[in-house]
Amino acid sequence: MRFRRIAALLLAALFPLLNTGQAQAAGYRYWSFWERGGDAWTYATEGPATARPADGDVQGFRFSVSEDSQDASQPRGTADFATICADTPARDGRKRVALVIDFGTAPDAPSGETPPPARTACAQVAPDATTAEALAAVAKPLRYDTNALLCAISGYPHKGCGEQVSAERKPARESGEESGSGPSLGVVAGLAAVAVLGAAAGWQARRRRHD
Template sequence: MTAVRRAVPAFVAALLLLGSAGRAGAAGYRYWSFWERGGGHWTYATQGPSFVRPDDGAVEGFRFAVSEDSADASRPRGTADFDTICAGTAAKSGTKRVAVVLDFGTPADAPSGETPPGRRTACARVASDATSADALAAVAKPLRYDTNALLCAIAGYPVKGCGEQVSAGGAAAPAKRPKETGTDSGPSLGLPLGASAVALLAAAAAWQARRRSARRKAE
């Protein structure tokens, strides 16, 4: 038991060191982030575009950039007003209109040898039950997805690559973001390691509590 008690904190410390080292050595991930607009500001979407069903009048944005996680992700730039973007698209029964903002990012965030197109907006008129992914497909083809359903390219940009990890020096590393889920947690390698460490700490605390309780009963 003494050996186990000593090993648990050591293992937890090792996990935390691995997590911090991984984050320190990487600038982030090069990927398309998904945003929803409300109250005059952008909010990082808590779900992937294939899970969101926006209402008529919604404004949604996609930004290509290198970001460490959802907390520091770059927002779409410029104005984003539904009345302006969809001014020429009349309402129609059985459909809805979604204003889409596409920000292809900066040259600094572009993969090697590629140049980002200029920012643009579009008004997607789609079926009333359509998802945000449907709205995007209506105005920004060709789209490219990987085998894990991660959105890799919008309007053909970038030509290659998909959510790759980028080192602090700007080079791409062979790592990818988690696949898209109903609750996109963002690209963070530190998160799984941190969660494991918390779980181990909780288990160690519970074991120590049971041990103290058993000792008191014995006395």
């Protein structure tokens, strides 16, 4: 009876752990918007339609599949403002905004589409221009949905906008980025609990043989 109580308690604790993998959130395929300070990218706190970069700012866009801002892939490349805007002389009454446009990797691409190579551009726009206006100056055609969500840059992707991707189909992280490839805590704990149950069952069987 004592073994049965122990087994019941272990199974009760094990059940939610074994189901942890089933509760993985799905990802979404979309263009994320980033701001760069020094050598670091920061996920933008507002959309490109309202952000108003200053002259000399570096901003980026990355197309990928991610669950949220904590999981999103950053734009790749190390080009800074001086490099990106080297061939665009300063002009009175205009500002220059350096843009990094990363179309993502093949696993992130919608079915049947191939991402173009990542590129940079220097937009020279009015002093009060938004990031969206700077992007439109160098990367048309842009496509938005009815909720003003940015769906495509330079025509990529050709269709779709922020569509959901199941957890099973979510692309793996590229080399150098954090990955969820190792076993989850729930799986490890579950295997440990199964091992404990097996040992307890063996001990109980041996005890009965000796009684």
